[in-house]
Amino acid sequence: MVIAGKERGKQGKVLKVIPEKGRALVEKLNVSKRHVKPSRQHPHGGIVDKETTIAVSNLxxxxxxxxxxxxxxxxxxxxxxxxxxxxxxxxxxxx
Ligand SMILES: [Zn+2]
CATH class of the missing domain: 2.20.70 (Ubiquitin Ligase Nedd4; Chain: W;)
Known part of the structure; x- marks a missing residue:
């Protein structure tokens, strides 16, 4: 559950914790649509869902x-x- 920040009050499953950064990746939270230019990683460019991490202190x-x-x-x-x-x-x- 997120207790602070813009995703406050939402719940999601913690997918990954990055202790050295004090952040966690939470399923379906903080997903930002990113327009990406064609690159090696995304050969065709377009829009990708990117789940961004949330500070553990907000969870x-x-x-x-x-x-x-x-x-x-x-x-x-x-x-x-x-x-x-x-x-x-x-x-x-x-x-
Ligand atoms: Zn209990």
């Missing part, structure tokens, strides 16, 4: 179990692994 997780926007909370599991879990219903978010 929030939505718990799949209780459907609440939550702040991921790190918790140690019994086997010693670290996992993120819902701060409301304790559902594990990393599997």
């Amino acid at each position: 929030m997780l939505v718990c799949p179990s209780c459907n609440q926007p939550i702040r991921g909370r790190k918790r140690f599991l019994e086997d010693g692994r670290k996992a993120r879990c819902c701060s409301k219903c304790d559902e594990l978010l990393d599997r």
